[in-house]
Amino acid sequence: MVAQLIDGKGIGQTIKAEIAEEVKELVKQGCKPGLAVILVGDDPASATYVKNKEKATLAAGMTSRLIRLSAETTQEELLSHVRQLNEDNDIHGILVQLPLPKHLDEDEVIRTITPDKDVDGFHPINVGKMVIGQPTYLSCTPYGIIELLERTNVEIAGRHAVVIGRSNIVGKPMGQLLLQRDATVTYCHSRTPNLAEMTKQADILVVAVGRAKMIDASYVKEGAVVIDVGMNRDEQGKLCGDVDFDSVKEVSSAITPVPGGVGPMTITMLLKNTVHSAKRACGIEQ
Numbered sequence: 001m002v003a004q005l006i007d008g009k010g011i012g013q014t015i016k017a018e019i020a021e022e023v024k025e026l027v028k029q030g031c032k033p034g035l036a037v038i039l040v041g042d043d044p045a046s047a048t049y050v051k052n053k054e055k056a057t058l059a060a061g062m063t064s065r066l067i068r069l070s071a072e073t074t075q076e077e078l079l080s081h082v083r084q085l086n087e088d089n090d091i092h093g094i095l096v097q098l099p100l101p102k103h104l105d106e107d108e109v110i111r112t113i114t115p116d117k118d119v120d121g122f123h124p125i126n127v128g129k130m131v132i133g134q135p136t137y138l139s140c141t142p143y144g145i146i147e148l149l150e151r152t153n154v155e156i157a158g159r160h161a162v163v164i165g166r167s168n169i170v171g172k173p174m175g176q177l178l179l180q181r182d183a184t185v186t187y188c189h190s191r192t193p194n195l196a197e198m199t200k201q202a203d204i205l206v207v208a209v210g211r212a213k214m215i216d217a218s219y220v221k222e223g224a225v226v227i228d229v230g231m232n233r234d235e236q237g238k239l240c241g242d243v244d245f246d247s248v249k250e251v252s253s254a255i256t257p258v259p260g261g262v263g264p265m266t267i268t269m270l271l272k273n274t275v276h277s278a279k280r281a282c283g284i285e286q
């Protein structure tokens with residue numbers, strides 16, 4: 001079987017063009033969406049993601065505000081920036097780039113972002129709304145994966161989806177979003193015995209384990225759709241996912257590459273959430 005390549009980069013570009021058109025119309029109505037990103041410390045990967053977010057925000061015609069703070073920033077200083085942004089009418093989305101330096105309390109920072117501007121969808125109120133199926137901001141990576149599945153016509157209802165990983169940002173919301181679309185969902189994680197026995201039952205396999213090329217063809221059922229959330233470096237320093245792409249593409253029916261699969265969708269859905277927040281703030285949408 002030759003797998004269909006799920007082109008996150010291309011699909012992301014299409015959605016970004018749709019967003020840019022929508023922003024143009026909003027600006028005409030006097031409503032310019034604004035995103036603020038706070039970066040604490042000098043983690044090089046985080047700096048790259050933040051730069052890409054800034055670029056994408058500006059390219060969509062939106063306001064971008066970047067707040068760079070030193071690695072020694074105190075919890076109170078960080079919270080004070082978040083509180084100021086909560087009150088700023090030009091800013092509709094607030095994002096604090098994760099991970100934060102170890103001395104900072106990530107949960108408290110997320111709780112301090114007003115849920116109305118939590119375009120990452122990480123605030124407990126928004127997570128709760130997502131779980132009970134109320135409209136809210138969805139965590140960008142799982143939201144992007146749903147968009148990829150829908151735009152490539154992958155049937156979700158009635159399929160068995162296996163999610164490897166249980167992080168608050170990806171694994172847990174991923175399972176919930178698939179469940180809401182009537183998949184039968186199994187969560188697997190580092191303490192799951194006989195992992196391959198579970199993953200071989202998956203029609204849709206979402207892999208977010210954080211280990212380079214861990215999932216090879218022996219974990220995958222013939223014809224499964226495989227979504228790779230991993231972002232690792234291989235022995236040559238080349239970017240790779242959690243899935244051994246070369247082996248899994250031979251058995252799957254569709255697969256996301258790394259780079260160019262899930263990653264670009266994360267930033268795309270962030271723009272979508274920010275536009276939605278602006279429309280609510282401007283009274284254009286509920």
Ligand SMILES: Nc1nc2c(c(=O)[nH]1)N[C@@H](CN(C=O)c1ccc(C(=O)N[C@@H](CCC(=O)O)C(=O)O)cc1)CN2
Pocket residue numbers: 048049095096097098099120140141231239258259260261262263264265266267
């Ligand atoms: N506040 C948040 N922090 C983090 C999030 C998040 O959604 N909100 N997610 C990740 C990192 N992330 C966005 O912040 C992110 C990761 C990867 C990509 C991406 O486009 N990857 C590219 C490759 C990029 C490269 O060459 O290095 C790809 O897969 O093609 C975008 C965003 C953790 N923190």
